[in-house]
Amino acid sequence: MTERFDIILKDVTALLVNELSEHLTYHSVNHILYVFKKAEHIALNEKASQKNVFFVEIAALYPDLRFMNIREGHEAESCKITKLQLVDYNFLKEDIDVICEAIMVTKVPQNPTSHLGEIL
Template identity: 40%
Template sequence: MNVELAEEYILSQLRTQLPPILYYHGVHHTLDVTQAAMALATAEGITNKTELQLLRTAALYHDTGFLRTYNGHEAEGCALVHEVLPAFDYTPNQIGAICEMIMATRLPQDPHSHLAEILCDADLDYLGRSDFESIAETLFREFQARQLVTADEDAWNRSQEQFLSQHHYWTTTAVAWREAPKQARLAEIRTKISENQ
């Protein structure tokens, strides 16, 4: 596996080819998820070099389907992985493991391995971070630009409340790091909703 070249290739594609209205799902999100995945892997005791390389590649490629489509981007990302990664010396089994992790991030999340749990938690790491509001705002703008939500802030708060109340982290580390702050965000959103009634 030539992870470095695979990373260099896909970051170049994401930087130059992603639609500009992906305010949330831009290359910054990919880099954020990759950093979170590697931090979680360390804390979760993942030391196997191959596993770490597979996780890093899955994180870097998890939203590459947005290069082709918005809905169903995970499946498109897997198709892209199958097309691109053999040139970087990834085996069919390695590509299969990467696709399994990418598909686990599709909502509702459904991971079937420890590495997939780590990637799922990394993908939504921001839900329990101090930068939650600024990142959620980019998602709201992206959904507005794609006409997936109305400009109604109360309706957005209600959808955020529903999402946060149904979401759960999969790894012990993410629960320890992010669950309490996520619950605090949820309480703040519920307060906003009740104030607007």
């Protein structure tokens, strides 16, 4: 999982660096990496399974991916990109659905329906 995660992190970070405006002060690469680290920390402290920690890490990278194109509803657009990309990384459909469910929880107001969503 670590090797696959490293590739995903590199690809998503490159996409964010290339597409997010550097004038954004909140939805920035630094914000996304901060959320990723905090979500990972919480998942580990909650003693989530290795698989669920991995899913939380992935989900934390993607919510703001489409923010540069669409402000309202960017989470749903980010899920569309997530689904396309994670298929390329050989994720199972049911795993992608779990990750996208966690991504959608980031939409305000938050209403988590799963433990992963609560962590994120």
